[in-house]
Amino acid sequence: MGQQFCTECGAKLAKGTRFCESCGAPVEQVTPSADSSPAPGTIPQNPPVPETGVPGRFPVRIIAGIIILLIIAAVAVLVLLPKLQDGTLPGLGGQQPAPTPTIIATPVPVPETVVTTALPTPPPDPFPEAYAVGELFYYNNESKYTSRATVYRYWMNETYQWHNDMDNKYYTEPGRPNPDYKYLLIFVNIENLGSDAYPYPKSNMIVVHNGGNLYRVDTSHYLPDKAGNPKATAVEIQEIEHMPDYFNFELVEDYGYSHGTTQDFVFPGKGNAVDGYLIYNVPATLSLENTYVEIVFDGQDRAVWKLA
Numbered sequence: 578m579g580q581q582f583c584t585e586c587g588a589k590l591a592k593g594t595r596f597c598e599s600c601g602a603p604v605e606q607v608t609p610s611a612d613s614s615p616a617p618g619t620i621p622q623n624p625p626v627p628e629t630g631v632p633g634r635f636p637v638r639i640i641a642g643i644i645i646l647l648i649i650a651a652v653a654v655l656v657l658l659p660k661l662q663d664g665t666l667p668g669l670g671g672q673q674p675a676p677t678p679t680i681i682a683t684p685v686p687v688p689e690t691v692v693t694t695a696l697p698t699p700p701p702d703p704f705p706e707a708y709a710v711g712e713l714f715y716y717n718n719e720s721k722y723t724s725r726a727t728v729y730r731y732w733m734n735e736t737y738q739w740h741n742d743m744d745n746k747y748y749t750e751p752g753r754p755n756p757d758y759k760y761l762l763i764f765v766n767i768e769n770l771g772s773d774a775y776p777y778p779k780s781n782m783i784v785v786h787n788g789g790n791l792y793r794v795d796t797s798h799y800l801p802d803k804a805g806n807p808k809a810t811a812v813e814i815q816e817i818e819h820m821p822d823y824f825n826f827e828l829v830e831d832y833g834y835s836h837g838t839t840q841d842f843v844f845p846g847k848g849n850a851v852d853g854y855l856i857y858n859v860p861a862t863l864s865l866e867n868t869y870v871e872i873v874f875d876g877q878d879r880a881v882w883k884l885a
Contacts, residue, residue, distance in 0.1 A: 703786065704869050707883040714872075714880035722775040724843070728870045728882040729823050730764035732854075735861070737762075738815040739799055747815050750799075760795070761785065761857045762814075763870055765832055766823035767843055768850040774842035776875050777851045780832055785857050786869040786881075795856045801834045814854075822852040829854060 582589055588599035595604050708714060708727075715725045735754045738747040750760075763785070767777045785792040801812050812831060822829045824847050832853035833839055843851050865885040873879045 703789075704871075704881040704883065707869055707881040710882055710884060712882070716874055716878040716880075717771065717775065717876075721771040721773045722769070723771040724767060724769050724775060724777075726765065726767045726872060726874070726880065727823070728763060728765055728872075728884075730820070731865070731870075731884050732762040732764075732817055733759060733859075733863075733865065734816065735759045737817075737856075740813040740815065740818075741799070742812070757861055758858055759861050759863070761792075761859045761863070761868075762817065762854045763857065764820075764823075764829065764852075764854050765872070766850055766852045768847060769843045769845045771845060774844045776841060777833075777843040778872055778874050780855055782873045783832075783855055784871050784873075785859065786871060787859070787863050787867055792857045792859050795858045798831075798856045801831060817854065824850065824852075831855075 583597035583599060583602055584605065585597060585602035586600040588597055590597060590604055596602065597604060710731065711727060711729050713725045713727050715723070717723050735756075736749050736751065737760055738749050740747050763783070765783060769775055780794045783794065799812055813828075818828060820829045821827070826848065830853045832855045833851055834853065840851065843849060868884045869881050870884065871879060871881045
């Protein structure tokens with residue numbers, strides 16, 4: 578049997594053709610042999626390709642077409658890829674793609690530790706209705722013993738100098754100052770506004786309050802009636818001896834003493850008012866802002882004055 582297909586282009590050959598009608602290649606003439614036929618029941622080693630099979634080689638025109646398509650695809654990729662990346666591909670309206678949001682980690686502020694210092698609770702005012710220095714307190718109202726009283730001045734120091742009428746000299750009290758104590762002088766005036774004499778509070782009824790402590794008049798003070806001279810005037814204290822009494826009638830003297838004598842009653846009228854200072858020995862740390870003077874009168878009446 579002769580060659581049926583061209584070995585160059587794969588075109589089908591007509592019987593007895595010596596040259597391929599498609600590509601012009603010479604057709605190999607094969608002499609049939611008896612041994613070339615396959616034995617019955619065996620599969621030939623190189624069976625002929627049926628007419629519907631794939632040709633052995635592609636035509637030149639097909640190969641050229643494939644190359645052209647590959648070149649076009651490569652050009653398209655090179656041209657369109659940058660436009661796809663910058664978003665300027667026609668049909669996208671020239672808009673830039675939405676930028677990827679940048680996430681900035683904002684540090685969460687750590688709240689500061691607030692140290693609260695509890696302020697000490699001030700102690701309650703022991704005398705919330707106390708009078709101010711110089712303010713008048715009226716008692717025995719609407720009677721023949723109507724009177725009024727006031728604490729009108731105070732003075733405080735580590736020492737004071739008192740006058741001795743026996744030798745007409747001044748002496749420092751105390752002789753050696755004690756750093757733990759000082760002297761507080763309270764000035765009091767009591768006036769009878771009625772018609773009859775009435776007992777006035779003695780010095781032991783006039784007390785000083787401070788920090789829950791109670792201080793009474795200093796009994797070691799050299800009083801006028803102990804001067805040894807019945808005609809001696811009240812003992813002067815050099816630091817305050819030029820201070821006037823409440824009514825500016827005369828210089829201030831010891832409380833309850835007038836010209837060396839002691840009265841048991843206060844008589845009506847300003848000229849008969851009981852006036853003078855009392856001396857208290859108090860701690861050196863005493864604060865006048867928290868110091869009160871209380872006077873207990875005859876009967877149920879009492880009043881308190883706040884210093885400073």
